[in-house]
Structure formats: structure tokens, C-alpha cells
Amino acid sequence: MYSADKPRIDELTAEERAIYATLKPDRLPQHVAIIMDGNGRWAGHRSLKRFLGHQQGANSVQLVTETASRIGLPWLTLYAFSLENNLRRPRAEVNFLMRLLKTYLESN
Numbered sequence: 001m002y003s004a005d006k007p008r009i010d011e012l013t014a015e016e017r018a019i020y021a022t023l024k025p026d027r028l029p030q031h032v033a034i035i036m037d038g039n040g041r042w043a044g045h046r047s048l049k050r051f052l053g054h055q056q057g058a059n060s061v062q063l064v065t066e067t068a069s070r071i072g073l074p075w076l077t078l079y080a081f082s083l084e085n086n087l088r089r090p091r092a093e094v095n096f097l098m099r100l101l102k103t104y105l106e107s108n
Helices: 014-021 039-045 050-070 083-088 091-107
Strands: 031-035 075-079
Touching: 039 050, 050 075, 050 091, 083 091
Parallel strands: 031 075
Antiparallel strands: none
């Protein structure tokens, strides 16, 4: 989780600003939680390797966290990995996911 400072609406893209303009700031939630799921299936539907789906998921996390910060969302929680995921996935995939998380956290 992280806490944002103040909105930086001027940093949004034109498309994001247009969407934001339709929202009522006093009705925005103070906390958004996202369960990250389906990256492997996303890749599979596109005949890509599961690893590429996880990489795309990491790119989506980057976009979501940056946008949440720009609009001044006070709290964002991302549920990225569960014990069930650890037990059901091949060890190589779990290792890749942990390296991907480590790289993301170190670079951000």
C-alpha cells in the first residue's frame, strides 16, 4: 500500500483527463484494492507464453499506480500472489514472478 500526496491532474493524459472530468471528486473512494488475476490466461488467449502475460500485468501495475498517484487516491492495495498460487504453479513460474516483483520494487 502507499499513500498519495495531492492530485497531479495536469500529469494525466488527455484521455485520462477527459475521463477524470466526468467523475465527482467527492464521490471517489479513499481506498481501492485490486486482485491481480488472469495474466496467464490473457497470454494464453493470445497464444503467448504465460511469462509474457505476467510481464504485461507488471506494466498494468505501473500504469495503475502512477494514475492513482496522479489523481490523489489516498490508498491503493494490490493483491498479487496467494499461497494457493504458490502451491499450484510450476516452480519456474513462481521464481519468475518473484524476480519480476523484486525488479519492479527495486526500480520504483
